[in-house]
Amino acid sequence: MLGGTGKIGRRVVRLLRERGVPVRVASRSGEQRFDWEDRSTWEPALRGARAVYLVYLPDLGSHDAAPRLREVSELAASQGAERLVFQSGGGWPEAAPAKEAVGMASAAWTILRPAWFSQNFSEDLFLEPLRHGEVRLPAAAAAR
Template identity: 50%
Template structure:
């Protein structure tokens, strides 16, 4: 079978693709730079990307909570099933009503499905928009002082790859993936500081100041405003609990933030 991995160059997608390739499975990366190319905003690219595909990892950029995401995921899911895709794995967001609407689309598609519903990625600190602030020693975000069970993208990829490969027991499952404990952003900054051996602090800023700073560093305004809305909307305590998705899916504990910080200390320097 051929497995399409959307966002195949992103945080979770490239990890999923690597794991499937290591199993000897045929993988097609869905990205603008791939051949055939895939872009969420250009539906004309979808049919070629789906040709001959029997399973797909569906990750939406920038996030399922963004405007237009539901319509895109619904249209893609319907096309995928018409094109012969029999298995869908959706990367979803924990505590996001908009994301759960997309989940229902996948669940009602007629294909075999698995939902991986995730909290904030640890890798946002090491590969994403928080990396440069960590290197500078000040993480300035419009996030409240509430704990979050940060999840390792490697755990997400392990679960998604197992479901896509057809390992038993994952069809029809909704996995809430979190780390094994809760941390506020201030506590996460302290653990990053301990890993790199220099100060890293968290400071709370207004949504307006965050958007202005992100735009000044090259982030498109629409994306910056969407991220700000996620920080102020989702980080309100609704996800301040640890879920059992990783051990339930993989039979092992979720990776801890301290191990992530130590393993990625070289990036923060």
């Protein structure tokens, strides 16, 4: 799992391991090193993986986002990955290169574009406002 130490990745890793699924965590600080800025870490992290859950953290609006995603997706497929799951950000127009890039690989693929996580309310962004009884959001039709 590329990005398996973050908010979503660590939970996916835990659930897979609870089910007895072998998981190799790859990230800048994971069991296996994977760094988007260091291509020499890509092949060792992907070698032998049948499925890859890929969290893309660099700037999705950058000029090299699609080529970089395409490169790592094709490398994963060439290393034997049969399934690619790509997580970008929901509601981010800059995430558009994901479909093109991941779709180029010769593996089945899924793109996740989550907009909200429950953890935003239980451990992160909205926890303190929630504890104080009020969460304010910029939505005209929100309940009062």
